[in-house]
Every structure is written in C-alpha cells, then in structure tokens.
Amino acid sequence: MTQHDLPKDEPLTRQISEIMRDAETELLEVVSADPAAHPARVALDQEMREIKDNVLRMGSAVEDAIRAAIQALIEHDAAAATAVIVNDRQINEMQREVSTLITRAIATQSPVARDLRFLLSLDHVSYELERMGDHAGSVAKQVRKLAPYPPLKKYVDLPAMGELAAGLVGDILRALVDVDVNAARAVAARDDEIDDLYHKTFDEVVELMRADPGNVERGTRILFAAHYIERIGDRVTNIAEDVVFLASGEIEDLNP
Amino acid sequence: MNVAVPAVGPANLRGSGTDWRGLAFHAILLLSLLFSLLILFTLIGDLVSRGLPTLLERGPTFLTSPTSSQAAKAGVSQGIFGTLLMAVFVAIFAFPIGIMTAIYLEEYAPDNRLTRFINVNIRNLAGVPSVVYGLLGLSIFVIGLAPLTGGRTMVAGGITLAVLVLPIVIITSAEAIRAVPRALREAGYGVGASRWEVTRLLVLPAAAPGILTGTVLSLSRALGETAPLILAGAVLGGFSSGSKSILEQIFGRYTVLPVTVFDWARKPQADFRELTAAAIVVLLAVTLLANAVAIILRSRTERTW
Amino acid sequence: MSPEAQDGDPMPATMTAPPATEGEGHAVNLKIATVDRPVAEATSEPAVDLRGVSVYYGAFRAVKDITFDVRANAITALIGPSGSGKSTLLRAINRMNDLIPGTRMDGEILYHGQNLYAQDVDPVEVRRRIGMVFQKANPFPKSIYDNVAFGPRVNGVKGNLDGLVEQSLRRAALWDEVKDKLKQSGTALSGGQQQRLCIARAIAVEPEIILMDEPASALDPRSTLQIEELMAELRKRYTIIIVTHNMQQAARASDFTVFMNMGEDRAGYIVERNRTIEIFTNPKNQLTEDYVSGRFG
Numbered sequence: 001m002t003q004h005d006l007p008k009d010e011p012l013t014r015q016i017s018e019i020m021r022d023a024e025t026e027l028l029e030v031v032s033a034d035p036a037a038h039p040a041r042v043a044l045d046q047e048m049r050e051i052k053d054n055v056l057r058m059g060s061a062v063e064d065a066i067r068a069a070i071q072a073l074i075e076h077d078a079a080a081a082t083a084v085i086v087n088d089r090q091i092n093e094m095q096r097e098v099s100t101l102i103t104r105a106i107a108t109q110s111p112v113a114r115d116l117r118f119l120l121s122l123d124h125v126s127y128e129l130e131r132m133g134d135h136a137g138s139v140a141k142q143v144r145k146l147a148p149y150p151p152l153k154k155y156v157d158l159p160a161m162g163e164l165a166a167g168l169v170g171d172i173l174r175a176l177v178d179v180d181v182n183a184a185r186a187v188a189a190r191d192d193e194i195d196d197l198y199h200k201t202f203d204e205v206v207e208l209m210r211a212d213p214g215n216v217e218r219g220t221r222i223l224f225a226a227h228y229i230e231r232i233g234d235r236v237t238n239i240a241e242d243v244v245f246l247a248s249g250e251i252e253d254l255n256p
Numbered sequence: 257m258n259v260a261v262p263a264v265g266p267a268n269l270r271g272s273g274t275d276w277r278g279l280a281f282h283a284i285l286l287l288s289l290l291f292s293l294l295i296l297f298t299l300i301g302d303l304v305s306r307g308l309p310t311l312l313e314r315g316p317t318f319l320t321s322p323t324s325s326q327a328a329k330a331g332v333s334q335g336i337f338g339t340l341l342m343a344v345f346v347a348i349f350a351f352p353i354g355i356m357t358a359i360y361l362e363e364y365a366p367d368n369r370l371t372r373f374i375n376v377n378i379r380n381l382a383g384v385p386s387v388v389y390g391l392l393g394l395s396i397f398v399i400g401l402a403p404l405t406g407g408r409t410m411v412a413g414g415i416t417l418a419v420l421v422l423p424i425v426i427i428t429s430a431e432a433i434r435a436v437p438r439a440l441r442e443a444g445y446g447v448g449a450s451r452w453e454v455t456r457l458l459v460l461p462a463a464a465p466g467i468l469t470g471t472v473l474s475l476s477r478a479l480g481e482t483a484p485l486i487l488a489g490a491v492l493g494g495f496s497s498g499s500k501s502i503l504e505q506i507f508g509r510y511t512v513l514p515v516t517v518f519d520w521a522r523k524p525q526a527d528f529r530e531l532t533a534a535a536i537v538v539l540l541a542v543t544l545l546a547n548a549v550a551i552i553l554r555s556r557t558e559r560t561w
Numbered sequence: 562m563s564p565e566a567q568d569g570d571p572m573p574a575t576m577t578a579p580p581a582t583e584g585e586g587h588a589v590n591l592k593i594a595t596v597d598r599p600v601a602e603a604t605s606e607p608a609v610d611l612r613g614v615s616v617y618y619g620a621f622r623a624v625k626d627i628t629f630d631v632r633a634n635a636i637t638a639l640i641g642p643s644g645s646g647k648s649t650l651l652r653a654i655n656r657m658n659d660l661i662p663g664t665r666m667d668g669e670i671l672y673h674g675q676n677l678y679a680q681d682v683d684p685v686e687v688r689r690r691i692g693m694v695f696q697k698a699n700p701f702p703k704s705i706y707d708n709v710a711f712g713p714r715v716n717g718v719k720g721n722l723d724g725l726v727e728q729s730l731r732r733a734a735l736w737d738e739v740k741d742k743l744k745q746s747g748t749a750l751s752g753g754q755q756q757r758l759c760i761a762r763a764i765a766v767e768p769e770i771i772l773m774d775e776p777a778s779a780l781d782p783r784s785t786l787q788i789e790e791l792m793a794e795l796r797k798r799y800t801i802i803i804v805t806h807n808m809q810q811a812a813r814a815s816d817f818t819v820f821m822n823m824g825e826d827r828a829g830y831i832v833e834r835n836r837t838i839e840i841f842t843n844p845k846n847q848l849t850e851d852y853v854s855g856r857f858g
Contacts, residue, residue, distance in 0.1 A: 041854065041855050041856055044855075110808075110809060111854070112808070112812065112841045112842070112853050112854060113840075113841060113842060113843065113844055113850050113853050113854055114850055114854065115854050116842065117842070117843075248843070249842055249843030366662060367662060437699075439695065439697065439699035440699060440701065440702075441660075442657070442660070442693075442695060442699065443695065443699045443700075443701060443759070443762075444701075444711075445657065445660060445688060446655075446657070446688060446692060446693040446694075446695070446763065447688070447689075447692065447711060447712035447715070447716075447762060447763065447765075447766055448685050448686070448688040448689030448692075448712065448715065448716055448766055449685070449711075449712075449715040450685050450715075453715045457711070457715070458701060461702075462702060
C-alpha cells in the first residue's frame, strides 16, 4: 500500500486536493482556449468542485483526528484528547456546510444521471465522515478517562488499527475521486484486517480482565476505544458502496 | 473593436433639440393627404353641384325615362337597367369560376414550373388594358358566338366584363386563401379530414372575408368600364326597348350608365352638359349601392366567426 | 381501494404504512411503502413498430434508420437537440409529412401489423387512428362545441354529438371550465385551455395513439403541469408519443425515452432508447449522459 511511501505528516487526502486543484486549473486553461470545448454547466460544475473540495478537506480532518486520538492514547495525554474532542466540532460544521451546498445544487441545478449520483454520494460520504469524526472523539473521551492511570499494557494493536483506519479513509477518498470501483472494493476488503485486529485485542483484554479485577475499568475503556475504531472501518466500507453507486448506478453490499 | 459611445449624462435627457426632419416628414404626409382630399372633394363637389339641379328639377322621371335626342326628355333608365344586369352577369360568371380557379391554384396544384407560369400569366392578364378585352369580346362573343349570344347583346357584353375582372377575382381570392394559416389546415388533417373537407370546411370559411373583398373590388371595376362595352356593342345614341320583356332585353340591344355618360358628354348641345353631370351622379350612386350590398354580405360572413 | 385496479394496471401501494393490527403484540409492519407508477405490462403487440425508417425531404435525409417499438398505453418521449429529426419522425407516424411535397420514406411503420405506408393505405384513415396535438394550440375559429365535434362529423358520425363532446371535454379535463360556454369561440380561451381543447378535439375521434409535438412549450409552468397530469390520465386509454425539448418534462411525464441526435451527415439517428428512469439516472451512452445533464445541445 503506497500510503507508507508518502510522508506521514501529510495526509493523503490533502495531497489529493492539491493535485485536483492543479488539474482543474490546467483543464480550465485548455478549455477557455477553445470555446467549443467549454462545458455548458459552468455553475453546476463549479458547485460540484466546491463540494468535492470540502469533502476532501473533511477527509483530511478525519484522518488527522484518528491519528491524534491514537497518539493521545499511546501517551495517555488528556490535553491532546481534549483537543481532538474540540476539533470534532469543526468536522461537524464542515458536514453541515457540505449538506447545505448539496441541497442548493440539487434544488437550483436540476442535476440528473451522473451529476445527481455524484451529489447524492457525496452527501452520504460527508455524513459517514462526520460520524467517523464522532468516533474519533469518542476514542478521545475514553483516553481522557484512562489518562490519570498507567497503561494496562503496551499498546500495539490499537495503534495499528488506528493507523490502518486512517489510511483506509485516505484510500477510499482517493478511490472516490477517481471513481475507481476496483480500488474501492479492495479498500473495503482491507476492513477485514481491522476486524481481525479488533478480535485479537478483544481476546487479549478480556484475558487481562479475567486475570485481575483491578484491570476491569481500564480494560473496558480500551475495548470501547477499539470498538469505535472498528466502526470507523465499517464506515469506510459504506463509502466504498457509494463509489460503486456513483460509477454504475448499482447499489452493492460490500459489508458481508 | 472600440466604438466611442457618447457619454450619457443627465443633461442629455432632453435630446439635441427638436427633430426637424421628423416634423418635416410629418408635414409632407399631411399635405399629401390634404391634396388628395382636395382633389376628391373638388371632383365630387363639381359633379354634384352641376348635376344636382337637373336631378331635382326632373325628379324621378330622370331615372325612369329612356334616352332621347331631346335633353328635356332624356333619362337613364336603360343605363341603370344595363348596369344592374352587368353586375348580375359578372357575379354569375366571374365569381364562381374565379374563386374555384383560385382554390385549385392554391390548394390542389403542385408547386412546379407550370403552376408558377400560370400564376404569372394571370397577373399579367389583370394588367391588360380593358380596351383589349373589348376587342376580345367583340371578336369572340359578339361575332364568333353570335348564334349563342345574339350579337351585340347584354349577354355578350356581360360575359366580356366577366372575363375582364376574372383575373382580379382569381388573384384576390388566391391571396385570401394563401393567407389562411397553415396551422388551421394541419389541425384539420390531424383529425382525419380529407383535402376536400379541409378546403371546404376550414380554408374557405376562413378566407371568405378576403375573397368577398376581392369580389367587391372587381364589381366596382366592372361597373365603371366604358371602352370595352362600347367595342362589344353597347349602344351609343338612342334606342328603344319599349315594351320588351326582360329576357328579350337581355338578348337585345342595351346600354350601361358609363356609356350613357360618354354618349351625352359628346353631344354638342349645352343642356346635355348638365344631364351628363346628373348621369354621373347616378352612376356613382349605383356603384356605391352595389359596393354597399357586397360589404354587408361580407360583414355577415365575418360575424359568424 | 384503487379505482385503477379494474383497468389492469398494477395497484399503486398506499402512501403510508398500514397500522399494526390488534392482537399481534408489538408486531409492526415494516413493509416499505412506495408510490408505484402504473405502467402497462408489455402486451404481445406494440402500438407502433418502426423498422429502419428513413425520411427524406427531396434528396436530403432527415432521419436515418430508426428502429424501435412503442409500447401501448404508455408515454414515450422523443428527446434530442435541434435538428435531430424528432418532429420529422413524429409526423411520419401519422403521415403528416405527406402534406409536404417532396417527402419520401424508406422502411416500415407497422401499426397492428399493417405498414402505414403501404400502397393501398389511405392517409386519412391513418390520421383518424393516430391523432396529433401541435406545438402551438390551433383551435378552429369555431365554437368550442364545433371544435370538438368537427372530427367526428368529418369522419361520418351522425346524429347528436352532445354526449361525445362532453365525454371528450371531460377526458381533456376541460369540461368544468367550459360547460356553460360551449357556444363561445374556441379562440377566446387561455393558452392552456386552448391546448386542452385541441386535445379534446383529437380524442373526439377515438384514436388509439396520440402524437404530441411539444404540446406545452408555449405554455406557462402551471398549464404545463396540467397538461402533464392530463397525459398521465390519458395514458390509461391511449398510447402517447411526445416530442419535447424540456428535459424535466420528459423525465417527469414519460415512461420510455428515445434520445435522438443529429449525425455528421445531418441525419437524425437513435442514440439510446430505454425506460425513462434509466435514461435519467444511469444512461448507458456518454452522449446521452452529456445531453440529459445539459452539457450539450
């Protein structure tokens, strides 16, 4: 997976946004040179571009939130966790804005066919991203409760899950931008890795709790956190279904 | 491409002064109108002033007496009779044939060179001087068809006039039919009407006002014609119809008001000057009457729509 | 429950979920309620079947090789940019093109198995069974009554036409507005009313198929919607083929859509033909996608 080749501090979605913007500018130059090539729905296309940019920005923010929450967990850093919770408000705000833009586009531009599927997909995707942000926030809330105490064990699987989830978010948004159905299906399949890690964590922590009742509170909170990350993975799968819908108009169940 | 547009500020709202050219044009138009009216009124005024005394003096006897070499006894009864019958002939011969020709040319004839050729020629015929029609009438209807028409009779004269106005009837009817919007015909065809039904039930009723206008025009033209009838046998000078029946009169010698006017105008006697004027007044009245009848008929058909 | 049931249309489901019945505890009926658009099932025979139809104006070919069939009791829309030959094709179906000298047709248009352009076929009979409503309402300059009665009369229907006139006006959703003024001139009505009068006039001869050439393009939005509602009702009794420039109208009102385009030889051809919902949510052809999205034409 190429995500390991790119610098960790620059989420994929942000890079995609940059590339997209350059490509659009180039296209616009080509197109204004030849009036005959100029698309007839300038207003609609502009609105769809804006909506797409906003969704990609949301994706970046969600990736950041996931990684920040995991980092806060590893370091048992309550302040960092609080920051994640506060930032989630921005993600919610972004989702409201995207929804408003989409409603306006549908009401005023009468989109049909692909344009319509695009707008409907992005509305759903923004909803899923907003929920993912909430899940990251929920992880952070558990971190805040865990923070005063020493960690139950060395965190290994949870960070792996988190990194995987963040990576999947970036990947699925790239598949969305490319409308690449095969990539989407591949990303959806990799959700299984998160599920496997979740089960492993579950068994481990339950064992730790059985061994010593003093571990129960910390253990339970860790399980909650793992559960939220697993949910993020499921939501990536939902977005993959949107990519398929956008490409073919079919509704496929990618969540076995 | 930059065109300097003069700045439009508040001061320019009043424009650049009065539009002298526009006013001058308006004045010229008005003058033309006044000129035309002047001629018209002068003409009518002159006629009426000269003819009215005679009419008032002689009264109804003027209208009921036949022509005579004596001014005091001469009247226009034969002229009136002849003119009225001419109207009937024109109506019977020119109108149906002319209208049906127009229908064929507009609705049924294919749009090819032959049809266009025919149309052009009909227009040319409308411009032929009426004297020529007189010669035609003389050679064909008076002389050639003498057994049928009886020679210099009202029949021959009437048919001659009918032929004269036929092109006018065709052209005006064709124009009226052409003016019927295509949408009306399409609507008719759309509900399964045949061409005959569309023509009869939709096109003709819609074109009727225009067609009738054409007939009014042609009738006025016919009633005023002098030269062709002189050639085709109207009597100059006097003749007696006496106690003949109408049928005998139709197949006998005849005259019409314009010819009477022409005849009297040529006479050297001074008294016939006034009689001429009086006869012209009667002619105008008859023409107006005929037109009025036609216009009434036309407005009747317009009202049903 | 549903009056349409007896016409053989599938019953439209109720708009709200039926209440849970007593005595079944907390069982809740979770059946999804949908508003079904009743579309006639395919009978064995289409209303009209076009095969390889090409229409020529003199030497110029206006439409090329058109093949599709029109399902009975459904609304089929012909859409496409200007010059794609939609109106020409429509007018070929009821032989209105015959009125323009120099037009000629290749291919077949089959109606109940008969080719409409066979030698012995009378165009007048064709137009009796395949009626037409035009773009600009063109009522006859006659009374409303005579407008509707004209068609039956020229087709030989004798006697009292009051019943037929009323029925036609009712079916055209115009009766209530004009029942007290049947003697008034048809041209004195508003635009939308005039168009409905033209529809009444067309259905008075009891055609099987009604062709509509942009029937609402000259009307205001409210009248347009009225006409569309009327079409939905008429569909139960007649087959409707409509040419329209208005994409939204085609999407709203039709069951099937045929998308035509002008080729490089300036002849119209069919790009795609499918159920309307497919054409407007998931067209198979990129050209169709571009056209319905408003990106060309």
